[in-house]
Amino acid sequence: MIWNEPMECMSRDQMHELQSRRLKDMIVRVYHNVEFYRRKMQELGLEPGDIQTIDDLVKLPFTTKQDLRDNYPFGLFAVPKSEVVRVHASSGTTGKSTVVAYTRKDVDIFSEVVARCLCCSGVTKHDTVQVAYGYGLFTGGLGLHYGAEKLGAAVVPISGGNTEKQITLLQDFGSTVLACTPSYAAYLAEAIAEAGIDAAELPLRVGVFGAEPWSVEMRAKIEEGLKIKAFDIYGLSEIIGPGVSNSCEQQNGLHVAEDHFVPEILDPNTLKQVAPGVTGELVFTTITKEAMPLLRYRTRDLSSLDYSPCECGRTNVRMAKIFGRSDDMLIIRGVNVFPSQVESVLLEIPEAKPIYMLIVDRKGTMDTLEIQVELDEKYYSDEIAELNNIRNKIKHKVESVLGVSVIISLVEHKTIKRSEGKAQRVIDKRKI
Amino acid sequence: MVIKQLSVFLQNELGRLEEVTDILYKHNINISACSIAETAEYGVLRMIVSDADKAAAALKENDFSVKTSDVICVETPDVPGELHKSLQLLTGAGINLSYMYGYSNGGTARLIMKVSDPAKAIQLLK
Ligand SMILES: [Zn+2]
Numbered sequence: 001m002i003w004n005e006p007m008e009c010m011s012r013d014q015m016h017e018l019q020s021r022r023l024k025d026m027i028v029r030v031y032h033n034v035e036f037y038r039r040k041m042q043e044l045g046l047e048p049g050d051i052q053t054i055d056d057l058v059k060l061p062f063t064t065k066q067d068l069r070d071n072y073p074f075g076l077f078a079v080p081k082s083e084v085v086r087v088h089a090s091s092g093t094t095g096k097s098t099v100v101a102y103t104r105k106d107v108d109i110f111s112e113v114v115a116r117c118l119c120c121s122g123v124t125k126h127d128t129v130q131v132a133y134g135y136g137l138f139t140g141g142l143g144l145h146y147g148a149e150k151l152g153a154a155v156v157p158i159s160g161g162n163t164e165k166q167i168t169l170l171q172d173f174g175s176t177v178l179a180c181t182p183s184y185a186a187y188l189a190e191a192i193a194e195a196g197i198d199a200a201e202l203p204l205r206v207g208v209f210g211a212e213p214w215s216v217e218m219r220a221k222i223e224e225g226l227k228i229k230a231f232d233i234y235g236l237s238e239i240i241g242p243g244v245s246n247s248c249e250q251q252n253g254l255h256v257a258e259d260h261f262v263p264e265i266l267d268p269n270t271l272k273q274v275a276p277g278v279t280g281e282l283v284f285t286t287i288t289k290e291a292m293p294l295l296r297y298r299t300r301d302l303s304s305l306d307y308s309p310c311e312c313g314r315t316n317v318r319m320a321k322i323f324g325r326s327d328d329m330l331i332i333r334g335v336n337v338f339p340s341q342v343e344s345v346l347l348e349i350p351e352a353k354p355i356y357m358l359i360v361d362r363k364g365t366m367d368t369l370e371i372q373v374e375l376d377e378k379y380y381s382d383e384i385a386e387l388n389n390i391r392n393k394i395k396h397k398v399e400s401v402l403g404v405s406v407i408i409s410l411v412e413h414k415t416i417k418r419s420e421g422k423a424q425r426v427i428d429k430r431k432i
Numbered sequence: 433m434v435i436k437q438l439s440v441f442l443q444n445e446l447g448r449l450e451e452v453t454d455i456l457y458k459h460n461i462n463i464s465a466c467s468i469a470e471t472a473e474y475g476v477l478r479m480i481v482s483d484a485d486k487a488a489a490a491l492k493e494n495d496f497s498v499k500t501s502d503v504i505c506v507e508t509p510d511v512p513g514e515l516h517k518s519l520q521l522l523t524g525a526g527i528n529l530s531y532m533y534g535y536s537n538g539g540t541a542r543l544i545m546k547v548s549d550p551a552k553a554i555q556l557l558k
Pocket of ligand 1: 313
């Protein structure tokens with residue numbers, strides 16, 4: 001099922017035409033209404049008339065998270081405050097939070113793109129969608145909520161956390177769709193098994209998971225644990241929230257709602273566009289948003305683009321499943337390490353649970369990477385030699401993938417904090 | 433005889449062992465022998481208790497990783513050479529010993545041994 005065939009299945013030429021028209025229109029609005037962008041364009045010697053087609057994107061200035069912080073809270077609005085009907089904010093781990101705003105039309109776009117994503121995941125109006133993303137300033141809860149309503153599904157707005165209640169409602173309401181972060185989905189699967197409930201007996205059939213990078217192995221693990229089909233929903237509040245892109249049944253990339261959000265992949269060092277298929281930093285330009293349009297927003301997420309038609313019938317460009325965030329990347333003795341790599345390895349080792357904590361420290365001039373791993377209690381042994389075998393097996397596998405030596409610490413199960421939202425996986429104790 | 437040993441995985445953290453003894457005490461379970469094998473990061477607590485299954489259930493309830501395994505308990509006179517004799521018998525039969533712990537009291541020594549073949553070991557050491 002395709003929610004909006006005209007927009008999701010048009011030819012590449014038609015898409016080029018539509019994007020060009022919308023970009024031109026947006027640039028005029030931004031130039032006249034947002035001082036920040038007008039100044040940036042003037043510095044580059046650009047006038048609205050210089051932007052004629054979507055190919056002119058490369059001429060435009062970038063926007064970073066810092067720009068949003070510098071203009072906190074309402075400095076990047078392109079409409080009078082009276083036109084704004086909703087505000088969201090992301091909690092900044094460092095410094096001020098970033099604020100985003102929506103006009104009524106923006107809220108409609110938000111609902112539309114989330115409805116597309118749900119449809120892309122095989123959700124229909126006959127489904128009951130349990131929204132276990134947090135409701136509030138975070139865009140996850142309300143985003144999924146409005147999209148599911150737009151689709152005509154029944155929404156269970158339980159919000160994040162309260163695991164016992166989540167399980168009760170999965171049983172009593174017979175929710176068929178679960179929307180939350182993948183780490184919480186994994187936690188729920190664990191809790192359901194522990195409660196002695198057979199996941200296969202639950203009506204739950206689809207998961208729509210996002211808001212943090214997760215591996216293909218993790219997807220398989222969640223699908224197995226909850227007995228569902230899991231889909232990837234991608235988004236970020238700066239662009240709109242969840243709904244920017246979603247994986248289809250082909251599980252071969254996420255279709256981008258590119259009639260609203262135009263993606264580019266840049267080499268993070270040169271900031272030049274790279275060829276399709278090459279991994280780099282994902283950058284978005286919003287071409288329809290009214291309240292807070294953003295030019296070439298640098299997401300820090302690493303992905304690649306595939307413009308070939310998909311077997312599902314959609315022609316919208318596909319972005320590869322997020323490989324990691326350039327922000328999450330740890331540099332250990334000169335080697336780039338992504339937490340998601342560790343997760344992938346752990347999922348292949350039955351003795352270890354894919355629940356871990358990376359602790360980076362510096363001893364003298366040497367970086368050390370300690371990985372605390374929970375031992376699956378089934379494999380617990382009363383013999384030290386056996387436990388050391390397990391530890392060495394994990395160490396060997398992790399080192400062969402990361403290319404850097406690590407310290408593996410086996411810890412008791414359930415001692416690493418489970419997350420109800422985005423999982424915190426890294427503690428960096430290095431003093432730079 | 434072959435008896436059930438209860439073991440608990442413990443990370444090196446202040447008070448963790450005390451939580452175990454507290455749970456056992458609250459369930460009225462007696463510990464008759466115990467030992468701890470430790471590494472830099474974690475330890476393994478091994479115990480002979482009055483009711484291994486009940487103790488295991490109580491600890492699991494509190495999220496401890498536990499395991500019950502068969503070990504043998506060997507009684508010998510508390511005189512020089514007795515342990516040596518027992519080990520000779522085991523080695524001769526190709527039975528591996530993973531670990532042991534024990535005590536002596538009133539002229540009798542009792543040893544708890546984890547061996548590769550408990551049934552055969554018991555036959556040999558009778
Ligand atoms: Zn597709």
